[in-house]
Every structure is written in C-alpha cells, then in structure tokens.
Amino acid sequence: MCSDSWSGAIKDKARELGFDACGIAPAADHPELPFFREWLDRGYAGDMAYLSRSADRRADVRRVLPTAQSVIVTATVYNTDRPYSTECADRARAQIARYAWGDDYHDVVGARLEALLAWMRSAAPEPFDARAYVDTGPIQERVYARHAGIGWIGKNTCVISPTLGSWIFLGEIICSLPLECDAPSFDQCGTCNLCLEACPTAAIVAPGVLDSTRCISYLTIELRGDIPPALRHAVGSHVYGCDVCQEVCPWNAVAARSSDPAWQPRPAWDNVEVAELASRPDDELGRALHGSAMKRAKAQGLRRNLAVALDNAQTPAERCR
Numbered sequence: 001m002c003s004d005s006w007s008g009a010i011k012d013k014a015r016e017l018g019f020d021a022c023g024i025a026p027a028a029d030h031p032e033l034p035f036f037r038e039w040l041d042r043g044y045a046g047d048m049a050y051l052s053r054s055a056d057r058r059a060d061v062r063r064v065l066p067t068a069q070s071v072i073v074t075a076t077v078y079n080t081d082r083p084y085s086t087e088c089a090d091r092a093r094a095q096i097a098r099y100a101w102g103d104d105y106h107d108v109v110g111a112r113l114e115a116l117l118a119w120m121r122s123a124a125p126e127p128f129d130a131r132a133y134v135d136t137g138p139i140q141e142r143v144y145a146r147h148a149g150i151g152w153i154g155k156n157t158c159v160i161s162p163t164l165g166s167w168i169f170l171g172e173i174i175c176s177l178p179l180e181c182d183a184p185s186f187d188q189c190g191t192c193n194l195c196l197e198a199c200p201t202a203a204i205v206a207p208g209v210l211d212s213t214r215c216i217s218y219l220t221i222e223l224r225g226d227i228p229p230a231l232r233h234a235v236g237s238h239v240y241g242c243d244v245c246q247e248v249c250p251w252n253a254v255a256a257r258s259s260d261p262a263w264q265p266r267p268a269w270d271n272v273e274v275a276e277l278a279s280r281p282d283d284e285l286g287r288a289l290h291g292s293a294m295k296r297a298k299a300q301g302l303r304r305n306l307a308v309a310l311d312n313a314q315t316p317a318e319r320c321r
C-alpha cells in the first residue's frame, strides 16, 4: 500500500472502531511546541511536577520515539444530552465536568487505540515502531491535533473541531510510518472572547494561555492539599473539574453528542445535590468511582471539594462574584 492509501485505510479503520475523527500530523518542529517551556517557567503548571519532569520529551515526539515520522490523532466525542452547568443557577446542585460522567476514557479510548494499532501491525507490509497514548503520554496532544486537522486550539486552549465542537478526547499513535498528512486547522475564534470573560477564576490570562493554579479543573482534580481560600468562592458548586470555558463557546452551542454507553452519566453523579453526595459513606463513593475518570481525585479529594461547595451553597451568590 502506498502512504496515501494507507492513511485512508487507517482513518476508515479508526471510524469503524468508534473514533469520531482521525487525522495525521507530521512528527515535525511545530511552532506551538516551544510555548510549553515558557508556560512551565511562568509557574502555570502549579504542582503538576510530572509535566516539568517530562518537558524534554514533550518538546518533540521524536524524543519519545526516535524513528517517529507521523502522529495519528483521534478524536472521540463524549458530550451527552444533559444541560450545561452555565444553565443551572442552583448552587446546591453538584457540578461535575462532563468528561468524567461515564467510564474512564483512559481505558475506553486506550483500548480502541490499541485495537487500531493491532490492526495496523497486521495490515502493514513491514514491521514499524509505534507508541499509543491517551492523555498520560509525554506528548502535547493539542498541538498534534491541530496539525492533524482535527481542530484549532481555541482561546480557552481546547481543541475545537469545526464539525464536532470541543467535547472530544484526544488520543494518538506516534509511528515510524511515513504517512500522508492532513492540512493543519486554522483559527476560527476571531474576535470572540467569551471564554476569557466567563472563566469564574480568571484562569485564562491571555488568549490560549491558561494559568492552571487558578483553574477550577486543576484546583479540584490535580491539587493535593487545600484549595486556596482566595479562590474558594469562585469554585462555586464545581466539585470535580470545570466546563465553563467550553460551555460558553459558540462552537459548542450545537456540539456533537455521543450515544456511546461509555460516556453516559453514571446514576451516582447524575443531577445530584452537593449535600447528598457529601452524605454518602466512603465505601459507596469508592464503588461509584471505580472505573471512572473521577477516581483520580479519590474519595478524599472529592470530600475536600464537596466541603468547599457545601460552604458556597450556604453563601449568598452576591458574595461569590
């Protein structure tokens, strides 16, 4: 098979395996890659030490796989038909980021990527080198997604597909095959600034630049220890992650939805009150967290977030602005 028919066959197979989009980027010196170092130097990674530890490898996929020539990028829609948190003024209602409502995407998307790679190995005329990653690998996924034509990197820093929106998981196969590549996506944010204006903690400090130490997603998922008092009110009823900068995005006004059972909200988190969630015993919380992306925070982290949300639910909304 020549490289362009190979690329087409890989994309067809990706669709067959349940991916909503698939594109191919060259393993090259993309202009956005050096920004990562600058971002780390500004302290925007907070306590996520794993990012600085792997900064050299994140600078270029050829440091992860020296023979790399192409990066196959997949997108998987996880959006479901539930309302956005911005549509709910009730601070007693627990807000959980929609990416975490169903099964753990590391497992689901990871298994689909492994299936794609296994098929590629069986169909390829010769052996090749490859690594598959979803989220946890030392690769700047959004940059390769942009150069694979999946979507552009919005001012909220998320990859926005012009056809699917931004409720997508990214996954990649870095490989030594010289595949036919797609054209990069172009920026379609224009003069819009809605995400910068809507962020409850002013974490988007400039278009495309996010200070994690202010981001509710970081504060409720990644941060170990207490949420800084100055940011607690703004966290509101977000007990795990935050979707506000994507919910206000016009490109998500009619975003694609998935009927995949994997992403449907688990009953334990569906439309639940903060107080009810907080009253559940550890073993019950632990069972609900099993196999869910929310297990990252563990029951202990969730309790810390619930305590902040409970406090906020009792606080007049005016004080929280």
Ligand code: B12
Binding pocket: 031, 032, 033, 034, 035, 036, 039, 048, 097, 098, 099, 134, 135, 136, 137, 138, 139, 140, 141, 142, 143, 153, 156, 157, 158, 159, 160, 166, 167, 168, 169, 170, 171, 207, 208, 209, 210, 212, 215, 217, 218, 221, 222, 240, 241, 242, 243, 245
């Ligand atoms: C660390 C991390 C976080 C951190 C930091 C997020 C951030 N924006 O950096 C925290 C914990 C805050 C976080 C939050 C979320 N995350 Co996260 N996260 C990651 C992770 C592991 C690394 C991202 C990273 O390298 N950040 C460092 C910065 C520098 O990189 P960047 O944001 O990609 O920024 C690029 C561009 O913005 C651009 N750029 C920005 N400014 C400028 C300026 C100039 C001049 C130039 C040239 C370029 C440029 O260049 C940067 C690349 O160097 C990736 C997985 C991966 N391995 O890539 C997932 C990932 C980005 N996260 C994801 C998700 C789903 C989320 C949340 C939606 C979860 C939630 N609901 O709570 C939020 C979204 C918040 C947001 N607005 O980004 C998805 C995003 C999918 C998408 N559509 O984009 C990813 C890709 C995981 C996956 N495999 O699906 N995340």
Ligand code: SF4
Binding pocket: 156, 198, 199, 200, 201, 202, 203, 204, 210, 214, 215, 216, 217, 242, 243, 244, 245, 246
């Ligand atoms: S996820 Fe929430 S806190 Fe983080 S940048 Fe987006 S709106 Fe702001």
Ligand code: SF4
Binding pocket: 154, 155, 156, 157, 188, 189, 190, 192, 193, 194, 195, 196, 245, 248, 249, 250, 251
């Ligand atoms: S809200 Fe506006 S500025 Fe922000 S990512 Fe969406 S289109 Fe771009």
